[in-house]
Amino acid sequence: MSQSTVHIYSRWERYADKALAGECLTKEEALSVLQADDDEVLAILQAAFRVRRHFYGKKVKLNMIINAKSGLCPEDCGYCSQSIISTAPIEKYTMLKKDVLVEGAKEALARKAGTYCIVASGRGPTPKELDEVIEAVREIKKEYRLKICACLGILNEEQARRLKEAGVDRYNHNLNTSASHYGNITTTHTYDHRVQTVEKVKEAGISPCSGCIIGMGETHEQVVEIAYELRNLDADSIPVNFLNPIPGTPLEHMKELNPRYCLKVLALFRFICPSKEIRVSGGREVNLRSLQPLALYAANSIFVGDYLTTEGQAASLDHQMIEDLGFEIEECAL
Structure with missing residues (x-):
C-alpha cells in the first residue's frame, strides 16, 4: 500500500x-468527502460503516409509503410531479378513505416494514383530511404493531397535537435543500415555513423526520449546508432522496448524479449525523442502480415498494439485497 493511499x-x-466522539466535521472536511476521487469511495464507505455499525449494527429499517392524496397541490415545488406547475401525467385523487389507509398497513407488514408512512399532497391538511387520517391511525394502532409516520404538509400547533394524540409516532417534513438554494426550487412557501413545522411537531412530542433531495442544481457547499442544518434541527430520521427527474416538471432535464457521488453523499450524512436514521429514499433505484447494496454501509433504512408517483423495485429484491449483504431486517422497528 502506497504512502498516499495510507494517508x-x-x-x-x-x-x-x-463522528463517534460526537464532534462535527469542519466544512473543509465535509467538502473533501464530496470532492474525493471515485477511487476512494470504498475507503469512505468503510469509515462510514464503522459509525453506522456502532449505532445500528447490521440492522436495516424498512418503511412503506401510501400516497394518500395525489396531485391537486397548489405549491410550485420544481421537483414534484404533483405540483400545480407540473404537467406530468400522474393519477390525481382526493384523500383516501379510512378503510383504504388501514388496508395499506396490512401491506406494510407483508413487506416487513416497521414504519408505515401516510403521505398526502398539498400545502397542509384540511380539517376533513386531518380527521380521515386521525381515524385511520387510531384503528391501525389498535390492530397492528407498526410505527406510523404522517406527511401532510405544513401544520399548526393544534394539528400537531391531534396527530400525537391519535398515535402518530413520526412526522415527515423535508427541508429538501439548503436555505441558500431554497428559492430556486420553491416560491410558494419558504424554507422557514418548513423549519417551523418541524419545530411544532417536536413540541407536540412527535419524532421529527426531515431530509433532503440531492441533485437539484445545488453546489457541494449547499449539500454540506443542508447536512449541517438537519444536524442542528435534530431530526431523528433523515431521508436522503436523489432526484428522479420526472418529465413534465421544471427539473426534468436535471441529470447530474452518478452512483459514486450518491454514495459519498450518504457517507457525509453518516459522518455529520452519526446517530440518526439515515434513509436511502426516492430516486434510489434510478441513481444508485447496481450500487444500491453499498448504500447500506452508510445508511440504515430504506423504503420498500413504490414511492409517491414513481415505482420502486419489488420488496422481494430489497429483502434479498439485505440478506446478500449479511444484514438483518429490523421488523417492527419501534
Missing part, C-alpha cells in the same frame, strides 16, 4: 473517529 484511508478513519 487517504487514515483521513476517512479520522472522520469516523470524530
Whole structure:
C-alpha cells in the first residue's frame, strides 16, 4: 500500500473517529468527502460503516409509503410531479378513505416494514383530511404493531397535537435543500415555513423526520449546508432522496448524479449525523442502480415498494439485497 493511499484511508478513519466522539466535521472536511476521487469511495464507505455499525449494527429499517392524496397541490415545488406547475401525467385523487389507509398497513407488514408512512399532497391538511387520517391511525394502532409516520404538509400547533394524540409516532417534513438554494426550487412557501413545522411537531412530542433531495442544481457547499442544518434541527430520521427527474416538471432535464457521488453523499450524512436514521429514499433505484447494496454501509433504512408517483423495485429484491449483504431486517422497528 502506497504512502498516499495510507494517508487517504487514515483521513476517512479520522472522520469516523470524530463522528463517534460526537464532534462535527469542519466544512473543509465535509467538502473533501464530496470532492474525493471515485477511487476512494470504498475507503469512505468503510469509515462510514464503522459509525453506522456502532449505532445500528447490521440492522436495516424498512418503511412503506401510501400516497394518500395525489396531485391537486397548489405549491410550485420544481421537483414534484404533483405540483400545480407540473404537467406530468400522474393519477390525481382526493384523500383516501379510512378503510383504504388501514388496508395499506396490512401491506406494510407483508413487506416487513416497521414504519408505515401516510403521505398526502398539498400545502397542509384540511380539517376533513386531518380527521380521515386521525381515524385511520387510531384503528391501525389498535390492530397492528407498526410505527406510523404522517406527511401532510405544513401544520399548526393544534394539528400537531391531534396527530400525537391519535398515535402518530413520526412526522415527515423535508427541508429538501439548503436555505441558500431554497428559492430556486420553491416560491410558494419558504424554507422557514418548513423549519417551523418541524419545530411544532417536536413540541407536540412527535419524532421529527426531515431530509433532503440531492441533485437539484445545488453546489457541494449547499449539500454540506443542508447536512449541517438537519444536524442542528435534530431530526431523528433523515431521508436522503436523489432526484428522479420526472418529465413534465421544471427539473426534468436535471441529470447530474452518478452512483459514486450518491454514495459519498450518504457517507457525509453518516459522518455529520452519526446517530440518526439515515434513509436511502426516492430516486434510489434510478441513481444508485447496481450500487444500491453499498448504500447500506452508510445508511440504515430504506423504503420498500413504490414511492409517491414513481415505482420502486419489488420488496422481494430489497429483502434479498439485505440478506446478500449479511444484514438483518429490523421488523417492527419501534
